[in-house]
Amino acid sequence: MHARDHRVDRSQWLAHCTELAAQGATMLDMLTAVDDPGGGRIEVVAHLVDVVNRERHLVWTDVDRDDPVLDSLLGVHPGAGWHEREVHEMFGVTFAGNPDLRPLLTTGDAGHPLLRTTPLPARVATPWPGAFEPSDRPAGERVAARPRSRPGPPGVPSEWQA
Amino acid sequence: MAVGAVQRRWVQVGSQRVSLHVVELGLACCGVEVREARRAGELLGAVGDDRDPADGSDPVDLNVLVVAGTVTSRLAPALAEAYAALPEPRAVLAFGACAATGGPYWDSYSVLPGAHEVVPVDAWVPGCPPRPHDLVAGLAEVLRARA
Amino acid sequence: MSGHARIALIADNCTSCMLCVRECPTWCISLEAHQELVGDPGARRPRTVNVLDDFTIDWGLCMYCGICVEVCPFDALAWRPDAVAPTSEPGGLRHGKDRLEG
Numbered sequence: 021m022h023a024r025d026h027r028v029d030r031s032q033w034l035a036h037c038t039e040l041a042a043q044g045a046t047m048l049d050m051l052t053a054v055d056d057p058g059g060g061r062i063e064v065v066a067h068l069v070d071v072v073n074r075e076r077h078l079v080w081t082d083v084d085r086d087d088p089v090l091d092s093l094l095g096v097h098p099g100a101g102w103h104e105r106e107v108h109e110m111f112g113v114t115f116a117g118n119p120d121l122r123p124l125l126t127t128g129d130a131g132h133p134l135l136r137t138t139p140l141p142a143r144v145a146t147p148w149p150g151a152f153e154p155s156d157r158p159a160g161e162r163v164a165a166r167p168r169s170r171p172g173p174p175g176v177p178s179e180w181q182a
Numbered sequence: 183m184a185v186g187a188v189q190r191r192w193v194q195v196g197s198q199r200v201s202l203h204v205v206e207l208g209l210a211c212c213g214v215e216v217r218e219a220r221r222a223g224e225l226l227g228a229v230g231d232d233r234d235p236a237d238g239s240d241p242v243d244l245n246v247l248v249v250a251g252t253v254t255s256r257l258a259p260a261l262a263e264a265y266a267a268l269p270e271p272r273a274v275l276a277f278g279a280c281a282a283t284g285g286p287y288w289d290s291y292s293v294l295p296g297a298h299e300v301v302p303v304d305a306w307v308p309g310c311p312p313r314p315h316d317l318v319a320g321l322a323e324v325l326r327a328r329a
Numbered sequence: 330m331s332g333h334a335r336i337a338l339i340a341d342n343c344t345s346c347m348l349c350v351r352e353c354p355t356w357c358i359s360l361e362a363h364q365e366l367v368g369d370p371g372a373r374r375p376r377t378v379n380v381l382d383d384f385t386i387d388w389g390l391c392m393y394c395g396i397c398v399e400v401c402p403f404d405a406l407a408w409r410p411d412a413v414a415p416t417s418e419p420g421g422l423r424h425g426k427d428r429l430e431g
Contacts (some may be wrong), residue, residue: 175289
């Protein structure tokens with residue numbers, strides 16, 4: 021069954037999800053986020069399912085990267101607790117009304133891992149074997165007129181590359 | 183006072199008979215392969231019940247901690263505790279890529295790049311995951327290194 | 330016997346193009362190479378060729394995805410049906426060109 025997309029302003033997030041639950045979408049399947057799909061925002065999405073009428077809903081909203089706050093869905097879906105904890109840990113979004121946003125996996129030192137601005141420290145710190153080029157060891161003085169362009173290590177934002 | 187014969191199980195690993203106590207720390211997919219190796223007993227070679235085999239030698243006694251899977255930062259203290267609780271003589275076998283280097287998750291924010299970050303490792307078995315039979319080769323390497 | 334496979338290097342085919350090194354998801358491949366001039370009779374100038382000095386796979390990182398085998402344009406990497414042996418040497422899972430041949 022095809023999911024219906026709903027795009028709402030963040031002020032309408034709780035009201036819209038509450039309304040959908042009242043109409044039958046009583047199961048919260050997933051609540052997650054996407055950092056900066058374009059436009060410098062963090063997109064939050066909830067997948068709500070009406071198992072009786074077999075309808076699926078994807079509710080999308082945006083929060084500011086500078087002020088990532090959204091209402092918690094705990095009052096409507098008690099199961100939202102851990103989903104919101106994970107989104108907070110990975111993206112830094114605060115859910116007003118959720119009293120427990122403790123991290124699940126990380127120890128808290130590495131920032132919010134799934135933000136695009138957060139590099140994987142291991143990839144920054146480890147020398148990338150692909151940085152080598154055979155023309156680094158040229159034959160005598162002859163060097164190619166137009167050497168190949170060098171890619172950077174995948175997954176490392178350009179401002180973090182040596 | 184009569185003392186009954188002590189029954190101990192031993193396995194043939196290479197040319198040695200070893201009384202192995204394998205403590206399997208199945209942390210991820212590799213754990214499935216180790217479990218399969220232990221379940222299919224014939225993979226561990228000849229398995230016998232006599233404490234005193236015909237040549238009169240005692241089986242070698244060894245407790246082996248098999249780390250089979252990804253060592254996450256959250257789980258690292260549990261790995262350290264498991265090793266600390268293991269009585270001597272003891273050894274550690276890192277089974278699979280995650281236990282060796284963190285494997286495909288080497289760069290993750292929540293994974294340690296190898297069990298050696300927490301416990302001393304005696305041997306490494308490559309694979310992602312290794313086949314169940316590679317557990318035997320790994321145990322043989324642990325014994326060979328201790329000989 | 331175990332059924333696990335390994336990846337072998339056919340060094341004669343390798344041109345040090347760096348594709349396998351760069352495509353490997355776990356960064357388990359590294360290579361060293363230098364350039365040499367090779368005379369080409371009839372050509373205006375000598376050709377510049379890459380010469381492979383060393384090629385290393387860290388089997389502790391390798392997840393046997395086969396992307397390196399698939400991406401190599403020169404068939405310098407291939408699957409072989411024998412497993413990489415376990416080791417008790419730290420770093421013993423890093424195999425250089427000599428051990429990867431075949």
